[in-house]
Amino acid sequence: MSLLSLLWWSSLAFGAGALVWMFTLIAARLVRERVERARAADQDEVRSLFLEIMDGGADAPSRLQPYGHRARLIAEALMEVIGLIRGAERDRLIAGLVGLGADERLRRRLTHGGRAGRIAAAEALSAFPGPNSAAALRAALAASRDADFRVAALNALLDLGGAPALADMVRDMQRQGLQDSRLYEPVIRRAVAAAPLDALEVFVQVPSPPAVKAVLAEALGAMGDYRALQSLTRSAASLDQELRIASVRALGLLGHPAASDAVVRALADEAWEVRAAASEAVGRIGLASAIPDLGKALDDPAWWVRFRAGEALTMMGEPGLLHLQAAARSDQDLARRAASLALAERGLSAAAA
Amino acid sequence: MTAAIAQVLVGFAEAIALFVIGMGLAQNLIYLLQLLLAAGALSARPSIAQSGVLWRRYAEASPPIALLAPAYNEAVTIVQSVRSLLSLRYPSFEVIVINDGSRDATLQALIEAYDLRPVERAFDQALDHRPIRGVYAAAHQPRLVVVDKENGGKADALNAGINVSRAPIFCSMDADSLLEPDALLRAVRPFVEDPERVVAVGGTVRIANGCLIRDGQVLEVRPPRNLLALLQTVEYLRAFLMARLAWSRINTLTIISGAFGLFRRARVIEAGGYTHDTVGEDMELVVKLHRLMRDRGRPYRVGFVPEPVCWTEAPEDLTVLGRQRSRWHRGALETFERHWTVMFRPRYGRLGPIGFGYILLVDVLGPVVEMLGYLLIPAFWGLGLLSIEYLLAFLAISFTFGVVISVGALALEESELRRFPRARDLLLLTAVAVLENFGYRQLNNIWRLRGLWQYLRRTKSWGAMTRKGFSPPA
Numbered sequence: 001m002s003l004l005s006l007l008w009w010s011s012l013a014f015g016a017g018a019l020v021w022m023f024t025l026i027a028a029r030l031v032r033e034r035v036e037r038a039r040a041a042d043q044d045e046v047r048s049l050f051l052e053i054m055d056g057g058a059d060a061p062s063r064l065q066p067y068g069h070r071a072r073l074i075a076e077a078l079m080e081v082i083g084l085i086r087g088a089e090r091d092r093l094i095a096g097l098v099g100l101g102a103d104e105r106l107r108r109r110l111t112h113g114g115r116a117g118r119i120a121a122a123e124a125l126s127a128f129p130g131p132n133s134a135a136a137l138r139a140a141l142a143a144s145r146d147a148d149f150r151v152a153a154l155n156a157l158l159d160l161g162g163a164p165a166l167a168d169m170v171r172d173m174q175r176q177g178l179q180d181s182r183l184y185e186p187v188i189r190r191a192v193a194a195a196p197l198d199a200l201e202v203f204v205q206v207p208s209p210p211a212v213k214a215v216l217a218e219a220l221g222a223m224g225d226y227r228a229l230q231s232l233t234r235s236a237a238s239l240d241q242e243l244r245i246a247s248v249r250a251l252g253l254l255g256h257p258a259a260s261d262a263v264v265r266a267l268a269d270e271a272w273e274v275r276a277a278a279s280e281a282v283g284r285i286g287l288a289s290a291i292p293d294l295g296k297a298l299d300d301p302a303w304w305v306r307f308r309a310g311e312a313l314t315m316m317g318e319p320g321l322l323h324l325q326a327a328a329r330s331d332q333d334l335a336r337r338a339a340s341l342a343l344a345e346r347g348l349s350a351a352a353a
Numbered sequence: 354m355t356a357a358i359a360q361v362l363v364g365f366a367e368a369i370a371l372f373v374i375g376m377g378l379a380q381n382l383i384y385l386l387q388l389l390l391a392a393g394a395l396s397a398r399p400s401i402a403q404s405g406v407l408w409r410r411y412a413e414a415s416p417p418i419a420l421l422a423p424a425y426n427e428a429v430t431i432v433q434s435v436r437s438l439l440s441l442r443y444p445s446f447e448v449i450v451i452n453d454g455s456r457d458a459t460l461q462a463l464i465e466a467y468d469l470r471p472v473e474r475a476f477d478q479a480l481d482h483r484p485i486r487g488v489y490a491a492a493h494q495p496r497l498v499v500v501d502k503e504n505g506g507k508a509d510a511l512n513a514g515i516n517v518s519r520a521p522i523f524c525s526m527d528a529d530s531l532l533e534p535d536a537l538l539r540a541v542r543p544f545v546e547d548p549e550r551v552v553a554v555g556g557t558v559r560i561a562n563g564c565l566i567r568d569g570q571v572l573e574v575r576p577p578r579n580l581l582a583l584l585q586t587v588e589y590l591r592a593f594l595m596a597r598l599a600w601s602r603i604n605t606l607t608i609i610s611g612a613f614g615l616f617r618r619a620r621v622i623e624a625g626g627y628t629h630d631t632v633g634e635d636m637e638l639v640v641k642l643h644r645l646m647r648d649r650g651r652p653y654r655v656g657f658v659p660e661p662v663c664w665t666e667a668p669e670d671l672t673v674l675g676r677q678r679s680r681w682h683r684g685a686l687e688t689f690e691r692h693w694t695v696m697f698r699p700r701y702g703r704l705g706p707i708g709f710g711y712i713l714l715v716d717v718l719g720p721v722v723e724m725l726g727y728l729l730i731p732a733f734w735g736l737g738l739l740s741i742e743y744l745l746a747f748l749a750i751s752f753t754f755g756v757v758i759s760v761g762a763l764a765l766e767e768s769e770l771r772r773f774p775r776a777r778d779l780l781l782l783t784a785v786a787v788l789e790n791f792g793y794r795q796l797n798n799i800w801r802l803r804g805l806w807q808y809l810r811r812t813k814s815w816g817a818m819t820r821k822g823f824s825p826p827a
Contacts, residue, residue, distance in 0.1 A: 003743075007743070010750050011752070012753075014757050015753040018760045022763070022764075025763070025767045026780060029776040030776050032771075147546065180550075181546050181548070186413035303478075310475070341473060341475035345472075
């Protein structure tokens with residue numbers, strides 16, 4: 001074949017190919033539009049049947065029967081309402097779905113079919129307490145490497161009270177290479193809230209990357225459990241900067257004055273991020289003894305440290321305010337500006353009373 | 354002697370012709386590669402359709418975002434734009450409008466609409482910009498901050514916004530862009546899934562012309578009725594859905610549109626913020642981020658998500674569109690000039706040969722080579738060297754290949770996103786993809802050449818971009 005013929009045949013092939021491709025897309029779109037219209041109609045019907053079940057409609061469960069095998073449809077409709085309903089209505093809905101065998105189908109759907117349906121099934125199973133749901137979720141969790149699915153399954157297990165031990169969760173995160181993902185943070189926080197003592201043990205004893213320990217530290221602080229004080233005080237001196245930041249922040253959240261030494265030491269940390277977290281923590285705890293240190297922090301080279309120090313001083317009542325007003329009149333440029341802005345942002349006067 | 358000279362000239366002309374054809378083939382191969390990479394990226398990352406699902410899965414883990422909206426003479430649209438920004442569905446965000454020394458009533462419109470008062474706001478002067486005249490806020494609208502500053506251009510305004518913002522992530526956008534309500538939740542996903550490495554994420558920008566828009570929200574997607582806007586619709590699909598998605602898959606994305614992009618504030622400050630004296634400040638920032646992270650030896654990613662949609666008004670006037678395209682081209686050339694050495698340094702990895710090689714091929718050499726091609730045709734014909742059969746065959750294959758690529762971009766849109774609600778819209782866009790080869794591409798080339806000329810003459814101005822605002826279609 002000559003080059004000329006090749007060019008012409010190629011252009012014909014391209015042109016024909018483009019036309020065929022586009023008509024295929026249009027045909028697929030027409031089919032999909034019909035399917036999506038039907039699906040939208042089914043979703044509306046399922047939602048209204050759910051409402052009837054919640055209202056105690058006797059025949060509603062039987063009318064839901066034709067949709068019973070469509071696990072994803074049921075799961076997504078369930079997730080739209082389950083967070084909004086409580087008490088008898090919720091019980092009726094769940095009982096109706098159990099009677100339909102929907103929970104069993106959701107459990108099967110965990111390991112079959114498309115990704116979106118599996119994730120929806122995992123989320124929806126949180127509404128069906130019992131050992132079967134928890135067992136199915138754990139089995140699916142062990143088999144899946146999909147981060148979104150794993151988070152959905154873990155959340156459901158936490159709802160069902162059947163979550164793996166936090167130590168296992170942490171080890172598993174590292175195995176999957178997911179320790180840096182923020183997707184797991186809410187899960188870790190929930191796990192810590194569910195078993196704070198276990199969390200403390202994991203924090204202290206289970207070897208884990210600093211990123212994971214940092215999440216645990218903040219979660220422990222948010223729990224308000226003073227038993228974490230000693231461990232957080234130790235980790236506030238960690239070699240890892242992120243862990244130091246998280247630990248100092250956690251000490252601030254705990255708000256216990258026993259953390260004062262660790263927090264005041266952190267005000268002199270080499271990393272400005274730690275110094276800023278420490279300034280914030282001083283304000284949260286209300287460490288009056290650290291006011292002079294906060295005053296020095298107003299002159300820090302890092303803006304965020306100055307900002308947090310100013311903020312913290314405004315939280316310290318009259319002594320803090322007096323210190324800010326004095327700084328606002330000082331001859332140190334950075335401190336003067338930081339103090340003035342901290343006062344002005346809160347509509348407070350820079351002039352002495 | 355004359356015969357020898359003629360022979361040399363003919364040889365020279367043939368060499369140039371081969372170069373032009375070779376460049377054309379190289380460009381087409383790149384488009385094919387982009388299509389395949391983009392298809393791979395989309396199939397590996399199925400979109401999540403419902404925003405309720407997004408909220409359930411990502412809201413708790415999502416970091417705070419500051420939306421930076423520079424505004425210059427936007428009195429007609431600013432209130433509507435800000436209203437739509439304030440109604441975005443995202444757990445923690447603030448909207449910072451930077452009035453860049455507008456000469457119309459932009460600031461006054463905002464003050465009246467939102468009952469703003471002057472406030473004091475502490476901020477870090479990490480980046481340089483023209484002086485700020487005042488900061489405004491309202492007690493009943495804690496998410497809104499308005500910064501009034503002396504005029505300094507878009508880059509300058511964004512730098513001021515970055516300074517004033519406190520969130521770890523900021524979203525740079527145009528004041529007249531409309532974001533879909535869940536755009537931030539979708540765009541922030543890479544930052545949630547890979548917080549250590551991701552430094553910037555771009556999102557898809559779509560043409561709002563022809564859509565049904567009410568109260569700052571796109572209620573119904575329709576293709577534009579204006580032919581020029583239709584042509585741009587197909588172009589945007591190729592540029593965003595195909596090209597940027599492809600380059601982001603191999604971490605060589607060199608541009609995130611100024612109309613919508615998320616950035617890690619600390620890294621941008623480290624990189625020196627937006628550069629002032631260029632019209633391609635959006636591209637320049639992304640390249641600076643690449644260089645910063647590679648120079649520091651830190652693993653990083655510049656991503657692109659196809660789902661979040663920012664809607665923008667496309668010019669429907671040839672003059673305005675021409676100015677825009679010349680300016681974009683000028684910006685690309687300015688960035689290339691500042692950073693071209695990246696191509697030859699192994700430290701920059703794929704960014705050099707692929708990222709910058711693409712810019713060299715398509716942006717720097719492309720318009721010149723295409724023009725050379727058009728000039729060679731009559732020249733060869735005059736010299737009796739032109740084979741009409743080959744010319745027609747070559748044009749046919751270029752044309753049909755271009756249509757295949759455009760259809761490919763539409764196929765990507767159709768397979769994963771399906772934002773055009775009606776099947777006949779696809780037919781219309783396919784017809785437009787064919788039509789764009791007859792005049793529109795050539796016009797674009799002329800505009801790009803004008804951009805090259807402006808670049809060579811060191812023109813700095815943006816030109817006047819007149820806007821109609823987002824009014825409902827008649």
